[in-house]
Amino acid sequence: MELQLQIKMNEKLFLRDPEQTELGKNIILHSIQLIHKNGFESFTFKKLAENIGTTEAGIYRYFENKHRLLIYITAWYWSWLQYRLVVHVNNIKDPFDKLKRVIRLLASTVEDDISISYVNESILHQIIITEGSKTYLTKRVSEDNKDQLFNPYKDLCSKIGDIILECNPNYKYPKSLSSSIIEIAHAQNFFMNNLPSLTDFGNSKDESKIIAFLEDLIFSSLKE
Amino acid sequence: MELQLQIKMNEKLFLRDPEQTELGKNIILHSIQLIHKNGFESFTFKKLAENIGTTEAGIYRYFENKHRLLIYITAWYWSWLQYRLVVHVNNIKDPFDKLKRVIRLLASTVEDDISISYVNESILHQIIITEGSKTYLTKRVSEDNKDQLFNPYKDLCSKIGDIILECNPNYKYPKSLSSSIIEIAHAQNFFMNNLPSLTDFGNSKDESKIIAFLEDLIFSSLKE
DNA sequence: TCAATTTGATAGTATTACTATCTTAAAAAT
DNA sequence: ATTTTTAAGATAGTAATACTATCAAATTGA
Numbered sequence: 288m289e290l291q292l293q294i295k296m297n298e299k300l301f302l303r304d305p306e307q308t309e310l311g312k313n314i315i316l317h318s319i320q321l322i323h324k325n326g327f328e329s330f331t332f333k334k335l336a337e338n339i340g341t342t343e344a345g346i347y348r349y350f351e352n353k354h355r356l357l358i359y360i361t362a363w364y365w366s367w368l369q370y371r372l373v374v375h376v377n378n379i380k381d382p383f384d385k386l387k388r389v390i391r392l393l394a395s396t397v398e399d400d401i402s403i404s405y406v407n408e409s410i411l412h413q414i415i416i417t418e419g420s421k422t423y424l425t426k427r428v429s430e431d432n433k434d435q436l437f438n439p440y441k442d443l444c445s446k447i448g449d450i451i452l453e454c455n456p457n458y459k460y461p462k463s464l465s466s467s468i469i470e471i472a473h474a475q476n477f478f479m480n481n482l483p484s485l486t487d488f489g490n491s492k493d494e495s496k497i498i499a500f501l502e503d504l505i506f507s508s509l510k511e
Numbered sequence: 512m513e514l515q516l517q518i519k520m521n522e523k524l525f526l527r528d529p530e531q532t533e534l535g536k537n538i539i540l541h542s543i544q545l546i547h548k549n550g551f552e553s554f555t556f557k558k559l560a561e562n563i564g565t566t567e568a569g570i571y572r573y574f575e576n577k578h579r580l581l582i583y584i585t586a587w588y589w590s591w592l593q594y595r596l597v598v599h600v601n602n603i604k605d606p607f608d609k610l611k612r613v614i615r616l617l618a619s620t621v622e623d624d625i626s627i628s629y630v631n632e633s634i635l636h637q638i639i640i641t642e643g644s645k646t647y648l649t650k651r652v653s654e655d656n657k658d659q660l661f662n663p664y665k666d667l668c669s670k671i672g673d674i675i676l677e678c679n680p681n682y683k684y685p686k687s688l689s690s691s692i693i694e695i696a697h698a699q700n701f702f703m704n705n706l707p708s709l710t711d712f713g714n715s716k717d718e719s720k721i722i723a724f725l726e727d728l729i730f731s732s733l734k735e
Numbered sequence: 736t737c738a739a740t741t742t743g744a745t746a747g748t749a750t751t752a753c754t755a756t757c758t759t760a761a762a763a764a765t
Numbered sequence: 766a767t768t769t770t771t772a773a774g775a776t777a778g779t780a781a782t783a784c785t786a787t788c789a790a791a792t793t794g795a
Contacts, residue, residue, distance in 0.1 A: 423706065426552075463699055482665070487683065532772075
């Protein structure tokens, strides 16, 4: 028997559910590849269609536009990460140990431990680092937020916030700290690989240094 | 006698120096207004030209494309902020006091204390929060970095890193911490105003809370 | 097997992101 | 004072982007 993880996505994210058809899955698969290869700015539905071997109009039947598609794959990533977080933290008693595992999860390239056929989680992680914030850094944030498109990200932050409170019930900024951990993990990863003088990791490109930095930063402020 | 601050910009940022002509200054002035109003994605040289009362081709004589223009105004902002930082920190002995002033500078809406005629620094700050990271979150980062387009940001980080080391000469991550302070200040500001559940500041929209959060986070890890 | 649904193929439009050219106006140099 | 340079205005044009619409063929499913 084969168990398959299916992530239920917010229906406002798509016009037609991409998980239900071959073409839909191909759209996700190839859009991840294309965005990773050329960046979101130069990604177009036309190129995507050529890549898949379908037509532009075909893609538009699934997604309203490329921004929605980016939100879709980002939301999918956060949902998947939340699932992995629950698994990794399960049965761990010590909240500090929990938080350490969370930091590792956020700052490490995925090892494809729980993988889903048509998604390449490892390059997806790279996309989230470079393109993830573009989902909300728009004039449409509030509308998109009302449509609950950012719920997976918010849920994840909320879960991490709970663990932070387990570590220190008096800590005043659990939500801000959790969103900051996520953002720093990504920013430092991007800087390490692209603008190394903004970090202390030189050209080592060693993710464990980001983890060490985050642990130092977070635990000193939680242990006080 | 009137003193005027002029910021010398990297020549690779423009085709023709916008500070030297009326039209050039108008391009900067109106692009800041337009990007603030409609966001960078829907900002076009055509709309900008109509706004100024010139033609599209006219804008292209100054800037290669809108991305370069965004880098230009971002770089200008960081240069200007570095100048303000030097002024605000000047003559302060206690490095912790210095760092507090830096945090306040990064997390506060500018009070137009040192202002330059044709730039609206207060709305520029808002643009940097929403659009700033888009300058480097591209496939061209490395090239643009080789052209030293991000030097003002890097210089600022380096200066803040020095202050961090004054606070604690043994601290291992001065550069990562300074880039993280800047990024968190912006992210938390954006979240507070647009996705408040990602912060602990509710709908207060009170910048002093971001400052308190940052101080708590930073000083606990520096004092250890 | 009939009906509904999904895809493919094609066409078309408004806008974007430019490049080119030519003329006029203003500034600088001689 | 008049050339020469430089900047700006006006206009045109092109390839690509971001869509929308329509119709036919193929597939699915009741």
